[in-house]
Amino acid sequence: MIKIGINENIQKIREDIENTCIRIGRKNDVKIVAVTKNVTVDRIIEAINCGIKDIGENRVQELMSKIDLIKPKPKFHLIGHLQTNKVKYIFDKVELIQSLDRIELANEIEKRAKSRNIIVNTLIEVNISNEDSKFGVKEDELLNFIEELQRFDHIQINGLMTIGSNTKDTKKVRSDFRRMYLLREKIMSEKYDRVNLDILSMGMTNDYLLAIEEGSNMVRIGTGIFGKRNN
Ligand SMILES: *Cc1c(COP(=O)(O)O)cnc(C)c1O
Numbered sequence: 001m002i003k004i005g006i007n008e009n010i011q012k013i014r015e016d017i018e019n020t021c022i023r024i025g026r027k028n029d030v031k032i033v034a035v036t037k038n039v040t041v042d043r044i045i046e047a048i049n050c051g052i053k054d055i056g057e058n059r060v061q062e063l064m065s066k067i068d069l070i071k072p073k074p075k076f077h078l079i080g081h082l083q084t085n086k087v088k089y090i091f092d093k094v095e096l097i098q099s100l101d102r103i104e105l106a107n108e109i110e111k112r113a114k115s116r117n118i119i120v121n122t123l124i125e126v127n128i129s130n131e132d133s134k135f136g137v138k139e140d141e142l143l144n145f146i147e148e149l150q151r152f153d154h155i156q157i158n159g160l161m162t163i164g165s166n167t168k169d170t171k172k173v174r175s176d177f178r179r180m181y182l183l184r185e186k187i188m189s190e191k192y193d194r195v196n197l198d199i200l201s202m203g204m205t206n207d208y209l210l211a212i213e214e215g216s217n218m219v220r221i222g223t224g225i226f227g228k229r230n231n
Contacts, residue, residue: 006043009225010034010050013208017219020209030212033077033201035222037062038229041069047225048074054095056220060086067093079161079220081135084108091120098123098161098201098220101136103145106152113154120154123161123201126183128176134163142183146195157192159199159218160184164207173207177214184215 013032021028033056036044044055044066055070057063058080067076075095082090082099087108091097100106100122113120124145127136137145149157162180164173184197203211205224212219223229 006046006225007050009227010047010052013221013224016209017212020212024213029217031218033079033218033220034225035079035204035220036066036226037080037222039222039226041066043226044070048072052225056098056222060089063094064089077220087112092116092118096121096123096158096199099125099135100155100157101125101127103148106149106155110152110154118154119156121156121158123159123199124149124157126160126162126180128162128180128183129165129172131165136162139179139183143187143190146187146190146192150192150194153194155194157195157197159197159201161199161201161218164202164204164211170207170210174210174214177202177207177211177216181215 017030018028031054033054034047034052035056037058053074054077055074056077056079063076076093077096077098078090078094079098082097082105084105091109091112097120109120125136126142127134127138130138149155160180165176167173180200180202184200188197199218200216201218201220202216203219205221208219208221
């Protein structure tokens with residue numbers, strides 16, 4: 001079995017992010033979310049011991065099976081598609097739900113959050129590449145969606161999230177990321193209540209530097225830290 005150097009991988013990613021920020025002349029405010037689907041608790045703890053503070057899981061069940069075993073406790077992010085009937089398990093346990101993409105889901109989050117008198121932090125997932133296979137709000141529906149979310153007093157919108165196209169065409173990926181940045185600027189200028197788009201979550205192992213060049217400040221990296229998943 002090949003031992004993947006989690007520590008070396010994280011150091012290298014940090015260096016690459018820092019160098020990219022220097023090269024394009026922006027402040028390095030990029031947060032790394034280590035994506036831990038199919039990663040064992042031991043290896044997650046290894047990453048946390050290397051300074052990782054944010055952990056992303058895309059399945060509720062997998063998150064629940066690990067959440068109490070991971071120490072010291074990181075911040076957990078739900079990054080995958082969230083079924084309405086699973087909201088109750090995680091709404092008060094995660095730092096950020098990154099996949100808010102429909103009103104039905106917002107309704108359920110609002111109901112749960114209200115009953116506990118808490119505010120749940122979310123990112124709106126945008127299907128910027130407009131692929132049928134992807135979840136997320138379409139670009140041309142985003143403003144309407146945000147207007148509709150205005151009635152939910154217990155949901156805070158902290159930013160936008162997207163998954164780049166699965167293509168080698170970097171021009172296409174870059175142009176999608178650029179439109180995400182512009183969308184965020186546009187919405188911020190509208191000054192809605194409980195909408196504060198500080199976070200732009202885009203970029204994974206294959207495209208995170210490109211995403212940072214286009215303004216991402218949160219990258220979600222799995223394979224690049226833990227090695228190839230056997231699934
Ligand atoms: C799996 C996953 C990632 C990480 O993907 P890698 O290519 O392994 O870095 C990021 N975001 C989401 C939503 C994912 O499901």
